[in-house]
Amino acid sequence: MSAGEIIAVLDAGPLIHLDELGSLRLLSGYREVLLPDIVEREAREHRPGIQINSIPGLVRVSSNPVAAESLFDLVAEFGLHAGELAAIAVLKEHHGDCLLSDDAAARAMAEAIGFQVRGTVGLILRGWQRKQISKVAARDLLKALPLKSTLHLRPGFLANVLEQINDRTD
Amino acid sequence: MCDKIPMKTITLECPDRLHEQLSKLVAAGWFKSPEDAALEAVRRYLSLHSVELQEKQIMADVQWALNECR
Numbered sequence A: 001m002s003a004g005e006i007i008a009v010l011d012a013g014p015l016i017h018l019d020e021l022g023s024l025r026l027l028s029g030y031r032e033v034l035l036p037d038i039v040e041r042e043a044r045e046h047r048p049g050i051q052i053n054s055i056p057g058l059v060r061v062s063s064n065p066v067a068a069e070s071l072f073d074l075v076a077e078f079g080l081h082a083g084e085l086a087a088i089a090v091l092k093e094h095h096g097d098c099l100l101s102d103d104a105a106a107r108a109m110a111e112a113i114g115f116q117v118r119g120t121v122g123l124i125l126r127g128w129q130r131k132q133i134s135k136v137a138a139r140d141l142l143k144a145l146p147l148k149s150t151l152h153l154r155p156g157f158l159a160n161v162l163e164q165i166n167d168r169t170d
Numbered sequence B: 001m002c003d004k005i006p007m008k009t010i011t012l013e014c015p016d017r018l019h020e021q022l023s024k025l026v027a028a029g030w031f032k033s034p035e036d037a038a039l040e041a042v043r044r045y046l047s048l049h050s051v052e053l054q055e056k057q058i059m060a061d062v063q064w065a066l067n068e069c070r
Helices: A012-020 A037-046 A063-069 A072-078 A082-093 A102-112 A120-129 A135-148 A154-164 B016-027 B033-050 B051-067
Strands: A007-010 A032-036 A058-061 A098-100 A116-118
Touching: A007 A012, A007 A082, A012 A037, A012 A098, A012 A120, A032 A037, A032 A082, A037 A058, A037 A082, A082 A098, A082 A102, A098 A102, A102 B051, A116 A120, A116 A154, A116 B051, A120 A135, A120 A154, A120 B051, A135 A154, A154 B051, B016 B033
Parallel strands: A007 A032, A007 A098, A032 A058, A098 A116
Antiparallel strands: none
């Protein structure tokens, strides 16, 4: 499945972190980017000025507690909160393909029920691989994560990620 | 099935404002009770502090981006 055919659903993490980096454009290239209302509320609580309308292919969707009810057993096992539950429920209800989340529990649950999952780091590198940004720009964004965003990464781990992309050609 | 899991009881003094937020989630149908919502909040805190899991997932993203994403 090519990127342009993928329907992605946003959780608050990548939305907030990419906005903190001024890089919401990296969400482009999906067929649709679905944004559950409860996730938008969470994002706006953290980032009142967030430029959500600039996201290409954005489709706002209402969260449906009834659709989420069938997931309650899994929710108890994985320990999700309302925004993440809403995102996964939207993924199922709207036949989405990919959850965009930085939350470890939400990612684990979405993968367990068969969905692709990508987070902020993956989206930055996807932008480089799709030639939306240069390798240098991707590296700069990764380095800026601990400084400008609320996505916390251990310095040693970030160095390891940067090393992984060092040998790759632009 | 849940009653087979060993449980401890914690008594929690919850600020009104926080309780009000938990109650809103219950009223919206996301949780059965404020206690269930509070339990999910604790689970969420603990899950978010699983550094090993988070780093494993991010590294999977890196490998996907470098090897499969076009």
